[in-house]
Amino acid sequence: MSIQALQTEIERKAEEEVSRILETARQEAQRIVAEANTKAASLREERARVLQRELDAREKAELAVARMDVRGKLLRVQSEWANRVFEETEKRIGEMAEKGGREYQELLSNLVLAGISAMNGNKFIVETNARDKEVVSNLLGTLAEKAGKNKGERVILQMGTLQTRTLGGVIVSTEDRVQSFNNILEARLSAASRKLEGTIRRILSGGGKAGE
Amino acid sequence: MSADIKELQELIGRERVSEEKVRKAKEDAQAIVKQAREQAESTVRAIESDPGWEKLRRARNDEIGRKKVEIEEQYKRNVSALEKVAHENYEKAIARLIEETLRGKL
Numbered sequence: 001m002s003i004q005a006l007q008t009e010i011e012r013k014a015e016e017e018v019s020r021i022l023e024t025a026r027q028e029a030q031r032i033v034a035e036a037n038t039k040a041a042s043l044r045e046e047r048a049r050v051l052q053r054e055l056d057a058r059e060k061a062e063l064a065v066a067r068m069d070v071r072g073k074l075l076r077v078q079s080e081w082a083n084r085v086f087e088e089t090e091k092r093i094g095e096m097a098e099k100g101g102r103e104y105q106e107l108l109s110n111l112v113l114a115g116i117s118a119m120n121g122n123k124f125i126v127e128t129n130a131r132d133k134e135v136v137s138n139l140l141g142t143l144a145e146k147a148g149k150n151k152g153e154r155v156i157l158q159m160g161t162l163q164t165r166t167l168g169g170v171i172v173s174t175e176d177r178v179q180s181f182n183n184i185l186e187a188r189l190s191a192a193s194r195k196l197e198g199t200i201r202r203i204l205s206g207g208g209k210a211g212e
Numbered sequence: 213m214s215a216d217i218k219e220l221q222e223l224i225g226r227e228r229v230s231e232e233k234v235r236k237a238k239e240d241a242q243a244i245v246k247q248a249r250e251q252a253e254s255t256v257r258a259i260e261s262d263p264g265w266e267k268l269r270r271a272r273n274d275e276i277g278r279k280k281v282e283i284e285e286q287y288k289r290n291v292s293a294l295e296k297v298a299h300e301n302y303e304k305a306i307a308r309l310i311e312e313t314l315r316g317k318l
């Protein structure tokens with residue numbers, strides 16, 4: 001081989017080597033970038049999924065709290081109305097008792113008879129507030145007679161005065177005070193309020209019938 | 213100097229030039245790969261620092277805020293309706309409670 005040919009061969013081989021090195025580097029670079037793009041797409045997707053989940057959970061929680069909050073406020077408004085009904089009822093019952101009259105006398109009689117019929121025995125103490133004492137005392141004979149008929153035996157009643165302040169009504173106790181029946185108006189109103197709490201709320205919200 | 217020696221020297225010179233070209237190509241190759249790696253890292257890093265996430269978060273916060281306002285407005289309408297109906301049925305409720313309180317057994 002001539003020197004000239006040798007020179008050409010050296011240059012050709014060098015060019016080949018340069019091309020090979022650069023081509024390999026370019027391919028490696030393409031691979032790195034392609035892998036990075038794939039990884040980035042996957043990471044982006046995962047990040048988006050995580051963020052979406054986080055935001056969904058936050059929205060759900062925040063809106064649940066907001067709904068609970070307004071539901072609580074709505075219940076408070078309903079309770080306020082129900083309390084107004086309870087307070088006004090107490091006031092009106094108090095006024096009715098204060099006025100007395102036939103209707104209230106009949107009520108007192110019924111309350112005494114209900115107490116007697118709920119307990120065993122034939123000797124009872126009927127207690128009222130000082131205001132009602134005279135009225136009930138005057139009815140005592142008639143009430144003992146009616147109660148006796150109901151029980152089928154002679155009933156003996158004696159009067160007592162309640163020391164506590166009440167709207168009205170009676171407490172009937174057996175003579176030995178082992179049993180007693182609380183028919184004080186506040187107690188009855190309290191029992192009725194507990195019993196009808198749901199009904200009163202329904203009536204107030206337009207959903208209940210007065211006869212319920 | 214004979215012509216042969218001169219040619220040989222020239223050949224050695226050409227070979228050195230060729231070696232230099234290969235060395236330079238290796239350097240260039242390393243630079244190409246390094247640049248690709250940097251680009252790759254930057255592509256991955258860009259995901260975390262993407263302002264799109266914050267934008268999405270803000271948009272969702274705004275949406276949650278709007279829904280809360282809707283809930284609050286619905287509550288006000290419900291309270292208003294409740295007040296009206298309760299007012300209309302107030303006497304009925306009192307009558308029912310008085311009736312229950314004053315009637316026979318509880």
